[in-house]
Amino acid sequence: MENFRFYSPTEFVFGRQAEREVGKLLQKHKATRVLVHFGGGSIIQSGLLGRVESAMKDAGVYYVLFGGAVPNPRSGLVYQGIELARAEQIDFVLAVGGGSAIDSAKAIALGAAYPGDFWDLYDGKAKIVAALPVGVVLTIPAAGSEASASAVITHEKGMLKRGVLSDFNRPKFAIINPELTYTLPPYQTAAGVTDMMAHIFERYLTPSKHVELTDQLCEATLRAIVGAARIAIREPLNYEARATICWAGTIAHNGSLGVGRIEDWSTHGLEHELSALYDVTHGAGLAVMFPAFMKYTVDVDVERYRRLAVNVWGVPDDPDHPKRVALAGIAAFEAFLKDIGMPTTFEGIGAKREDIETLLDKLEINRGKTLGSFMKLTRSDCRNIYLLACE
Amino acid sequence: MENFRFYSPTEFVFGRQAEREVGKLLQKHKATRVLVHFGGGSIIQSGLLGRVESAMKDAGVYYVLFGGAVPNPRSGLVYQGIELARAEQIDFVLAVGGGSAIDSAKAIALGAAYPGDFWDLYDGKAKIVAALPVGVVLTIPAAGSEASASAVITHEKGMLKRGVLSDFNRPKFAIINPELTYTLPPYQTAAGVTDMMAHIFERYLTPSKHVELTDQLCEATLRAIVGAARIAIREPLNYEARATICWAGTIAHNGSLGVGRIEDWSTHGLEHELSALYDVTHGAGLAVMFPAFMKYTVDVDVERYRRLAVNVWGVPDDPDHPKRVALAGIAAFEAFLKDIGMPTTFEGIGAKREDIETLLDKLEINRGKTLGSFMKLTRSDCRNIYLLACE
Numbered sequence: 030m031e032n033f034r035f036y037s038p039t040e041f042v043f044g045r046q047a048e049r050e051v052g053k054l055l056q057k058h059k060a061t062r063v064l065v066h067f068g069g070g071s072i073i074q075s076g077l078l079g080r081v082e083s084a085m086k087d088a089g090v091y092y093v094l095f096g097g098a099v100p101n102p103r104s105g106l107v108y109q110g111i112e113l114a115r116a117e118q119i120d121f122v123l124a125v126g127g128g129s130a131i132d133s134a135k136a137i138a139l140g141a142a143y144p145g146d147f148w149d150l151y152d153g154k155a156k157i158v159a160a161l162p163v164g165v166v167l168t169i170p171a172a173g174s175e176a177s178a179s180a181v182i183t184h185e186k187g188m189l190k191r192g193v194l195s196d197f198n199r200p201k202f203a204i205i206n207p208e209l210t211y212t213l214p215p216y217q218t219a220a221g222v223t224d225m226m227a228h229i230f231e232r233y234l235t236p237s238k239h240v241e242l243t244d245q246l247c248e249a250t251l252r253a254i255v256g257a258a259r260i261a262i263r264e265p266l267n268y269e270a271r272a273t274i275c276w277a278g279t280i281a282h283n284g285s286l287g288v289g290r291i292e293d294w295s296t297h298g299l300e301h302e303l304s305a306l307y308d309v310t311h312g313a314g315l316a317v318m319f320p321a322f323m324k325y326t327v328d329v330d331v332e333r334y335r336r337l338a339v340n341v342w343g344v345p346d347d348p349d350h351p352k353r354v355a356l357a358g359i360a361a362f363e364a365f366l367k368d369i370g371m372p373t374t375f376e377g378i379g380a381k382r383e384d385i386e387t388l389l390d391k392l393e394i395n396r397g398k399t400l401g402s403f404m405k406l407t408r409s410d411c412r413n414i415y416l417l418a419c420e
Numbered sequence: 421m422e423n424f425r426f427y428s429p430t431e432f433v434f435g436r437q438a439e440r441e442v443g444k445l446l447q448k449h450k451a452t453r454v455l456v457h458f459g460g461g462s463i464i465q466s467g468l469l470g471r472v473e474s475a476m477k478d479a480g481v482y483y484v485l486f487g488g489a490v491p492n493p494r495s496g497l498v499y500q501g502i503e504l505a506r507a508e509q510i511d512f513v514l515a516v517g518g519g520s521a522i523d524s525a526k527a528i529a530l531g532a533a534y535p536g537d538f539w540d541l542y543d544g545k546a547k548i549v550a551a552l553p554v555g556v557v558l559t560i561p562a563a564g565s566e567a568s569a570s571a572v573i574t575h576e577k578g579m580l581k582r583g584v585l586s587d588f589n590r591p592k593f594a595i596i597n598p599e600l601t602y603t604l605p606p607y608q609t610a611a612g613v614t615d616m617m618a619h620i621f622e623r624y625l626t627p628s629k630h631v632e633l634t635d636q637l638c639e640a641t642l643r644a645i646v647g648a649a650r651i652a653i654r655e656p657l658n659y660e661a662r663a664t665i666c667w668a669g670t671i672a673h674n675g676s677l678g679v680g681r682i683e684d685w686s687t688h689g690l691e692h693e694l695s696a697l698y699d700v701t702h703g704a705g706l707a708v709m710f711p712a713f714m715k716y717t718v719d720v721d722v723e724r725y726r727r728l729a730v731n732v733w734g735v736p737d738d739p740d741h742p743k744r745v746a747l748a749g750i751a752a753f754e755a756f757l758k759d760i761g762m763p764t765t766f767e768g769i770g771a772k773r774e775d776i777e778t779l780l781d782k783l784e785i786n787r788g789k790t791l792g793s794f795m796k797l798t799r800s801d802c803r804n805i806y807l808l809a810c811e
Contacts, residue, residue: 030659030667032436036431039427040427040429041426043680044423045423241648242648245641245644248640249633250637253632268421273632276421289663
């Protein structure tokens with residue numbers, strides 16, 4: 030087990046009608062002038078935004094609405110949000126939505142507390158030393174951003190997708206009502222499930238040894254997600270399946286499953302360039318990239334892939350043929366992704382084999398580094414994985 | 421899944437030599453005058469206290485030492501600590517030790533911020549609305565108090581053992597270096613393991629339905645503890661086994677395994693009176709009471725006991741005879757306790773059958789309530805469980 034630091038100070042309020050608590054939570058965190066950031070129509074049409082506004086009015090909290098959050102959130106909107114936050118002397122940013130709204134909100138909160146161009150914080154020119162506090166009303170379980178230290182933004186100049194990690198990004202509170210996810214279309218439910226599974230795989234596939242406790246916790250969470258996902262796709266109004274997915278998405282990315290482990294994150298790196306270039310749903314991009322990554326790296330740690338196959342996918346064990354078991358597990362994962370309606374090839378997301386060199390050019394790897402830790406991927410490895418994803 | 425609130429804001433610094441961080445962490449949490457509370461000689465002899473003192477001196481933090489923490493911490497010491505904290509204008513309480521030192525420290529922190537008798541907060545006469553901040557350097561993994569909201573104290577008048585739950589009790593930081601547990605005698609290691617398993621069982625044995633995710637997480641943690649405990653008892657200097665036990669002890673009681681579940685806690689209630697009356701190690705008392713509780717309640721939810729047997733104890737499943745499987749699991753738990761050197765009967769801890777009525781008289785149950793939620797225990801049920809524990 031590696032030495033580690035773990036800190037997840039977010040207060041979670043989880044359950045039916047949990048959004049009613051938003052006024053009380055804003056008061057508790059001393060919010061007086063709130064920027065409410067959200068995406069498009071569904072939050073308005075469902076009445077959720079209205080309920081949140083009522084709760085804020087009842088609590089006597091001043092607020093301004095700032096819509097327009099989009100998937101793969103971009104810098105342009107962040108600049109607008111920062112400007113508005115400054116003009117309105119905002120002291121709290123509330124995101125109502127999924128990972129995109131939350132990540133934009135976090136970037137606005139960082140930028141409003143930084144005198145220069147917020148992108149300095151993203152490209153390493155400046156260190157994060159302050160941020161406005163952020164709260165969340167979650168509507169899409171997927172990104173885990175409601176508990177995570179990360180915030181990913183794509184800069185329009187060059188379509189560079191970059192993330193920052195900071196405790197300042199950890200929301201003060203997160204309100205999670207599984208009922209709010211009833212209306213998610215199956216594709217978005219499936220993409221969310223894929224995203225949270227990917228957050229676990231990035232931690233599970235590790236070079237660290239003696240991590241049995243977190244191995245067990247990762248496998249436990251994966252099993253629960255797989256079971257609940259199959260139900261939620263079939264029965265969108267199944268509260269228990271939705272609740273399981275919601276909470277699994279949170280713990281998949283609050284850091285608890287990665288303690289004491291060197292994490293990987295190369296597949297996220299490979300996918301980020303895909304979704305930046307084609308604007309595909311992040312989860313769908315991960316469904317394409319993860320099986321390819323797994324096939325390419327199976328020999329790095331056959332034993333690990335074998336236990337994943339047995340413990341999560343129920344592949345019958347065969348100690349004499351561990352690689353066969355390992356590959357059967359990867360095949361089971363791919364079959365599961367297809368079952369829940371995810372694409373698993375470049376073609377399925379409109380990505381093109383001839384763009385691979387462009388994708389490779391954008392990877393951070395080009396700063397002389399390799400990607401990931403489970404296997405330190407060179408540019409050539411990354412090319413091979415993209416090629417596997419074309420098949 | 422039940423609606424829930426989850427909040428675990430403690431910052432954990434985990435790993436070899438982690439205690440070196442104590443000065444920095446105290447500074448970060450704006451501590452200027454620190455009361456250092458600890459137990460007896462082992463912390464002085466091992467040099468740990470000296471290292472902590474050096475770190476505080478280097479950080480320029482004023483501190484006073486206040487030793488004397490004992491197992492099943494009592495009110496007398498708490499009163500002394502509160503007096504000292506007031507006289508020294510303490511603004512931070514640092515516990516160096518295990519659950520006893522931490523619980524005393526929490527009670528001192530509560531009492532120093534309360535103008536009246538701190539016991540008012542324990543017997544329900546007053547509400548907790550403030551506390552001094554508390555930090556922890558952990559030396560005994562067991563109680564989980566380094567992350568929990570609880571603090572248990574025994575009042576010398578009547579030897580009443582009572583706990584309070586409050587977010588004010590959650591430590592600001594907890595330093596956990598598994599190497600500090602190398603010198604724990606096997607008995608204390610085993611008692612700690614029993615205590616953390618009990619914290620999980622109190623959550624696992626629930627009347628709540630549709631809790632698959634946390635069922636899986638509970639079982640995963642239990643499996644990891646059982647595996648690591650067998651190693652640590654045999655090889656006290658095995659870092660990985662010690663590390664697994666340390667972190668498992670923390671997550672067993674930080675609330676994460678109980679989210680969305682109605683918890684039970686009747687066995688802790690039954691044990692608290694035992695350890696208050698005989699001053700036995702809490703974990704040993706739990707080793708006596710938990711198998712008895714399980715045998716008595718097996719019919720409440722045979723299915724739940726069956727999956728525990730199969731998933732944690734590796735009992736071969738037999739769908740035609742679920743109760744047989746369930747009982748085999750309880751027997752396996754009892755055998756494990758004996759294996760690691762724990763007593764499992766009244767006799768083993770010097771408790772007496774003829775004291776059962778005295779124990780029953782002290783139980784909170786006598787305020788007209790029943791005990792627990794998995795099965796709502798009446799006084800007669802409690803008597804039967806104590807009697808089972810005599811066998």
